[in-house]
Amino acid sequence: MTSVLSSPSPSRTPERTATRRHYLMCPPEHFAVTYAINPWMRPEVPVDRDLALAQWDALRRTYLDLGHRVDLLDPVPGLPDMVYAANGATVVDGIVLGARFRHPERADEAPAHLEWFRTAGFRRLVEPEFVNEGEGDLLVAGPPGDTVILAGTGFRTDPRAHSEAATALGRPVVALELVDPRYYHLDTAVAVLDDTTIAWLPEAFSPASQEVLRARYPDALVADPADAAVLGLNAVSDGEHVVLPAQATGLAAALAERGFTPVPVDLSELLKGGGGPKCCTLEVRS
Ligand code: ARG
Secondary structure, three states, X not given: OOOOOOOOOOOOOOOOOOOOOEEEEOOOOOOOOOOOOOOOOOOOOOOOHHHHHHHHHHHHHHHHXXXXXXXXXXXXXXXXXXXXXXXXXXXXXXXXXXXXXXXXHHOOHHHHHHHHHHXXXXXXXXXXXXXXXXXXXXXXXXXXXXXXXXXXXXXXXXXXXXXXXXXXXXXXXXEEEXXXXXXXXXXXXXXXXXXXXXXXXXXXXXXXXXXXXXXXXXXXXXXXXXXXXXOOOOOEEOOOEEEEEOOOHHHHHHHHHOOOXXXXXXXXXXXXXXXXXXXXXEEOOO
């Protein structure tokens, strides 16, 4: 084997740098698909809860192996979607903006999240007036000191929640309109990869919002529709490693080409509820 260590870099592939993250996750102990609030959910198709738990645990261990911290939220019986912890809050600089769910089936998840943060010692908690589904639709992007909130609307989060989030979290908001019901949350159509890079599916957005994202991210990675259709964009990046659905093989290759390290995970059971790795992962930014 010859060593490549001393050879000059063959291309201009950028160096990527990971930063340690803090995540909140909720085990799918009560996971089920008993109602349909997005086109992925089909209550007539059985789910294997043990498999869901095993896949979820592999995701949790992936984060630990990457050096991240993972805290756990106690699952509540009767809240089958609670495994999708990303929807329960948005946390920036230790400020916790609670969620307010569009559908009554998920309403009780919001106070459970706020209670977790209260118990964990967070003091600045904001209960929202308008519907926002946490990091499902509110994605923190940009370098420290210049972060914005990419804010989705169209299916779940109320546009009035955007200014509420801007005020609560002290960050400007970039409003983006989703138009394809399969990509009902922003985190199914955009992955924030690092301070300046996103991957996205243009077709999931209104023409005006496509323009907004093209202007802001001229070098964005444009996902193949086939990768988006397995929720490949529902990915979690630490700036270097990108944890994404194993089925999104084209996206994994494109990420590697850009110097990221794809980390595939199989969450096929949780896809039956309409979620992937990012949906299961709430980032705690203290
Ligand atoms: N069944 C859940 C719902 O429709 C899935 C949520 C997925 N979460 C996400 N962050 N996209 O609300």
